[in-house]
Amino acid sequence: MFNNILTRYGLNPDLYTIQPFGSGLINHTWKISKPDGRPCYILQKINTAVFKEPEAIAANIERLGSYLQAHAPAYLFAGALPTAAGEYLCRNEKNEYFRLFPFIPRSHSIDMVNSPEQAFEAARQFARFTNLLSGFDASLLQITIPQFHDLSLRYQQFLTALAQGNPFRIEDAAGLITYLQDQQHLVETYERIKKDPGFTLRVIHHDTKISNVLFDEHDKGLCVIDLDTVMPGYFISDVGDMMRTYLSPANEEEKDFQQISVRDEFFSAIAKGYLGEMQHVLSAAEKKHFVYAGQFMIYMQALRFLTDHLNNDVYYGARYDGHNFIRAQNQAVLLQQYTAKEELFNEIISTI
Ligand code: ADP
Ligand code: GN1
């Protein structure tokens, strides 16, 4: 399957071993290593049901790469490699799109955040990325997924699923549906943000889970990766998704909701890591919404998982019956626990 692709990059497939890699829900990723185990490349197949214009991703990555090369040449930018014909995307006869990245030497990623230091390093890297690109005109980026983090749209899609989705699943999910409807004020806050001149559309990563940060051998952050969703957006997307995915020791897959908790020292670490880079870039209006960021993203993910469950798992897929319902309930528990700490978290922010 991969021989033709590797050949297009001028590589001899006989000299490498290829293994599936990573834990993403959307694209497929493989690690390409030398027979002695040394990793050399990362190969990825783009999910074109989600990313309908792979060329837009390639164009964005190229553009950001050139800007950083000119303005921050020391930054380790994880851009794709060109094929022998000079293209940053490689389409095969089945109309599947692939791209190849150099494996950043001596780097590794992690799947769970186990220490506040890791949360700090990751937050610093995502903030550094946006900060280094604060002089870049974000409107030059193509939109790879329209309205990706538009909470109003996600709420609308949830309402549509309630009207047109699987009636048995709608009935079973009544309790969760009511809880999520009761949190609609979070959508109203987002609507106000969209109209607020104090909020700037910045270069935002939009998928800040910990596996999208590369660390060095001393566990210091090196750079961010997985740049497909880099688009103009609000900082609350990146900060919020870190809170969603770093604060609890149990992740969105956890079925035993007792394992979910919100760790205060990890919140402080995210805030210190992010604001250390972005303190002087963010406006007062933006900083005032630092804690809201967590609610915004946890709520959006609960809505997205439940919407998909009601639509019979067409987007995320399901490894067992009710998988997305469990994920949605998990996120709702996280949202409750996070919201209970809103005041404490605002106090922490005021001391940074
Ligand atoms: P996905 O999350 O969609 O599977 P990623 O681009 O995040 O895809 O890649 C999956 C994993 O592959 C990452 O978590 C990281 O461990 C590794 N990886 C990706 N790109 C690189 C790179 N350029 N250098 C080293 N490791 C990488
Ligand atoms: C998807 O591909 P992956 O696993 O990094 C999704 C994110 C969700 C996440 C939930 C393009 O990300 O928005 O937060 O699953 N990406 C897309 O695990 O929908």
Ligand code: MG
């Ligand atoms: Mg990833």
